[in-house]
Amino acid sequence: METLQYNYYDILEVSPFCAQHEVTTAYERAKTTYSGDNPAIYTIFTDEEAREMLNMIEEAFLVLGNKMLRALYDEKLGTGKTKAHDVSFETLQAQSKIVFKESPKRSVSTQIEYEVDAQIENQLNSISDWSGEELKKAREYKKLSLEKLSAITKVTPFYLNALEEMNPEHLPALVFVRGYVGQVAKVLGLKEKVVVESYMSKYKVKIGKK
Amino acid sequence: MAAEIWAITSGKGGVGKTFFTSSLGITLAKLNQKVLIIDFDKTGANIHTHLGCKLSETNLRQFFYEEKPLSELILNTNIPKLFHVQGFWDAWGSPEPTFEATQRLIFEARNLNFDFVLFDLGTGVDSTYLNIFHAADERILLAQSEPTCIEKTYRFFENYICFSLTDSKIIQSVEEVQNDLREFRRKQNKGNFSFRDFLKEKYNLNGNIFNQYHRTPIRLVINSSRSRLDQDLGYSIKSVCIKYFDIEIDYLGYIDYDNAVWHSIKEKVQVLIAKPFTHLSGQFLTIARQLSSHNFQSNLFKEVI
Numbered sequence: 035m036e037t038l039q040y041n042y043y044d045i046l047e048v049s050p051f052c053a054q055h056e057v058t059t060a061y062e063r064a065k066t067t068y069s070g071d072n073p074a075i076y077t078i079f080t081d082e083e084a085r086e087m088l089n090m091i092e093e094a095f096l097v098l099g100n101k102m103l104r105a106l107y108d109e110k111l112g113t114g115k116t117k118a119h120d121v122s123f124e125t126l127q128a129q130s131k132i133v134f135k136e137s138p139k140r141s142v143s144t145q146i147e148y149e150v151d152a153q154i155e156n157q158l159n160s161i162s163d164w165s166g167e168e169l170k171k172a173r174e175y176k177k178l179s180l181e182k183l184s185a186i187t188k189v190t191p192f193y194l195n196a197l198e199e200m201n202p203e204h205l206p207a208l209v210f211v212r213g214y215v216g217q218v219a220k221v222l223g224l225k226e227k228v229v230v231e232s233y234m235s236k237y238k239v240k241i242g243k244k
Numbered sequence: 245m246a247a248e249i250w251a252i253t254s255g256k257g258g259v260g261k262t263f264f265t266s267s268l269g270i271t272l273a274k275l276n277q278k279v280l281i282i283d284f285d286k287t288g289a290n291i292h293t294h295l296g297c298k299l300s301e302t303n304l305r306q307f308f309y310e311e312k313p314l315s316e317l318i319l320n321t322n323i324p325k326l327f328h329v330q331g332f333w334d335a336w337g338s339p340e341p342t343f344e345a346t347q348r349l350i351f352e353a354r355n356l357n358f359d360f361v362l363f364d365l366g367t368g369v370d371s372t373y374l375n376i377f378h379a380a381d382e383r384i385l386l387a388q389s390e391p392t393c394i395e396k397t398y399r400f401f402e403n404y405i406c407f408s409l410t411d412s413k414i415i416q417s418v419e420e421v422q423n424d425l426r427e428f429r430r431k432q433n434k435g436n437f438s439f440r441d442f443l444k445e446k447y448n449l450n451g452n453i454f455n456q457y458h459r460t461p462i463r464l465v466i467n468s469s470r471s472r473l474d475q476d477l478g479y480s481i482k483s484v485c486i487k488y489f490d491i492e493i494d495y496l497g498y499i500d501y502d503n504a505v506w507h508s509i510k511e512k513v514q515v516l517i518a519k520p521f522t523h524l525s526g527q528f529l530t531i532a533r534q535l536s537s538h539n540f541q542s543n544l545f546k547e548v549i
Contacts, residue, residue, distance in 0.1 A: 047486055067480035073391045074480030078398055078488050087487065 041111065042094035050108065054101065061095040096123045106130055146221075148177045158224065164232045166200040169215075172222045173198075187217040194218070202241045211237060247280070247358040249350065250535070251380035255396035257367040259388045260467045261285075263505060263515075265364040266294040270516045271528040272536075273326040277359040280318060281328040282349075284376065285366040286341075289331020295321045296512045303330035307349060308341050314352040323517065327358075346372050350379045369403040378408055382535055384463045384496070387481070389474040394481070404462075405439070405489065414453055415443075438490035454491050461494040463535070468501040497531050500524065 043050050046060040067074055068087045075084055097103045103126050110121055154175050161168055173183060180191040187194075196204035197214055205211050212234055219229035252265045262285070269281045283291040284304070292299060300319055306312040317329045332338070341349075353361045363380065365373045377383055387397045406421040415421050428442045440454055466478050478495035485493050502524050508515035516525045 047483060063476065063479050064483060066476060067483050072477075072480055073389065073394050074477055074484050076391045077395045078484055 042098050042107065045090050045094040046098060048098075054104075057095070057098045057104075061091065061099065064091045093123050097126055102130055103127065146176050146178060146223075148175065151175070162228060162232060163236075164229045165236050166198040166233075169218060169222075169229075169233070170198040172224060173218075176222055178222075183218065183221065186221050187214070189214050189217060200237055200240055202237075208234075208238070208243075246354050247356050247361045248382070249353060249361050249363065249380045250382040250384060251363040251365055251377045252384045252386060253365040253373060253377055253400075254367055254386040254393075255398070255400035256388070256393040259386050259393060260499075260505075261367070261386055262291055262294055262364055263509070264384075264386055264465065264467060264499070265362050266291060266514055267516050267524075267528050268532060269326055269328075269360075269362050270323055270514060271525070271532045272360055273323055275529075275532060275536075277325065278357070279326050280353070280356060280358045280361045281326070282353065282361060282363050283329060283331035284363050284373070285331050286370070286372070287366055289333055289364075291328055291364055292330055293512060294509065294514055295323070295326075295328060296514065296517075297321055297328065299333060300330055301334065303332060303334070305332045305335040305338070308332075308345050309335065309338060314349065315356060318356075331364075341372050343371075343375065346375050347379075350376060369400060369407075371407070374404060374407045377404070378411060382460065382463060384465060384535075385493075386465050386467050388467055389469065389477050394477075397481070398484075401485065401489065401491075405491070408457075409453075414449070415447070438486075438488060440490035454489075457491045457493075461492050463494050463496040465496050465531070466498040469498040470501045474498065496534060497527065499527055499531075 046057060046064060048056055048060045052060075065088070066072060068079070068084045068091065079087065097107050103123075106126055106129060107121060110126075158172055158175070173180075180194050183189075183194055184191045193205065193214060197211070197218065212230060215233045216226055216230050219226045250268075252261055252268075254261050262283075265281055269279045272279045281291055281295075282304070283289040285291075289303075297319065302317050302319060304317065307314055307317060314329065318327050319330065321328055353363075363376050365376060385397065385400070387393050402425055406418055406425065409415045409421050410418050415424070424443065424446065425439070428439050431442070443449060443453060464478055464481060466474060469475050469477075475498045478498060482493055482495050485491050500523065502515070502522070504519055504522070504524070505515050508518045511518065515522075516528065519525070
């Protein structure tokens with residue numbers, strides 16, 4: 035009898051059939067009841083007991099507040115083979131990783147294949163004054179189509195094209211342009227800082243902000 | 245047709261029992277129900293003041309000490325369909341009402357030709373009050389948000405549990421339950437379990453021994469609420485009762501603090517009569533609706549048609 039454990043639904047005082055938002059409301063109510071100096075626990079629970087209660091409430095919400103863990107928990111209790119006190123947040127979490135495998139992230143290969151040409155390589159390294167045209171050259175040297183570059187940088191081909199044409203009518207606000215240029219430079223293996231600074235100063239001149 | 249008996253009490257004095265009872269009575273009467281309020285405060289009854297009626301020598305004293313039937317003690321009020329029986333204001337030094345007489349009062353009240361009989365009980369854990377409270381169809385417990393009042397509310401709960409467990413012969417004597425409660429309190433610190441689990445373990449009981457509380461739960465009302473915190477307090481008390489005793493109570497609602505209340509008591513006109521179209525009367529309407537049975541709603545429907 036020392037530590038008789040209730041199931042998580044008892045702790046939050048909700049029905050096992052309740053909707054997800056009711057769990058949240060119950061949790062918030064329980065938290066205000068057992069934390070701080072709520073007059074409702076006065077002369078019934080000591081501070082220590084209230085703290086213990088709060089720990090139980092937090093654990094219950096970690097499970098029931100999460101749809102996936104709640105489903106697993108229901109399944110475990112539903113079979114009748116498992117008792118509430120054999121289940122904890124940690125075990126459930128460990129099992130959830132077995133049942134619901136983490137989906138592999140959709141990755142795009144960032145490997146760029148191209149023929150190394152020492153002359154062009156040198157040329158690119160020596161450029162300190164970047165514009166859209168140079169970016170295009172670098173991209174073509176690395177054998178990247180606009181679509182491929184877009185898949186890697188997550189910037190639409192339309193913007194990438196506009197970037198190379200330095201066409202302000204098709205480009206968003208300055209901060210975004212700056213970000214795009216940085217990303218493109220990174221992917222193309224260029225000196226990011228130099229590219230961004232020079233490109234942006236040129237671009238600003240073009241749109242008449244400088 | 246048997247009348248439904250509602251009993252209203254509180255753990256601490258001065259939380260507004262009489263105000264609540266008279267307001268609830270007026271609300272039910274407005275809903276076209278025939279209502280009788282019985283003033284059962286032994287320490288000075290004053291429901292007549294709230295209702296703006298005069299003191300009368302026709303009161304409960306005659307029922308208990310002169311053997312008059314309850315039906316002859318019913319007095320009118322200024323409000324249609326609302327009647328009242330005055331309490332013992334002139335029974336100085338009389339002996340306590342006996343258990344048999346109290347049972348007879350409840351029996352007679354049930355057989356009156358009324359829809360609802362409201363008992364305005366006094367404060368605290370007097371056995372006569374507990375008897376009536378226990379016998380009622382609806383048990384309403386009034387509280388306010390101060391710690392002093394909440395403390396006394398829990399003491400009332402414990403006393404009522406002692407009373408009803410011995411009354412239903414689950415445990416033989418009051419002393420035994422008292423010892424159990426004391427033992428439970430000491431042991432509770434070592435692990436979380438409720439009073440019900442404790443009793444089940446100790447007496448090897450099966451089934452729901454607190455069934456009597458769950459069938460029609462005790463209804464909690466927070467009176468003169470002044471903030472959101474006060475409103476939520478009812479939920480907190482409910483949770484504590486479940487965790488500590490494993491008794492389900494029902495949080496019926498809260499009544500907002502309203503300056504018009506004490507003003508109207510001074511004027512001796514009930515606030516719901518003086519100011520009938522206020523937020524306050526809306527809150528009472530909600531509570532009356534929530535409490536009233538299915539039967540009552542169908543009656544009301546007929547009246548409307």
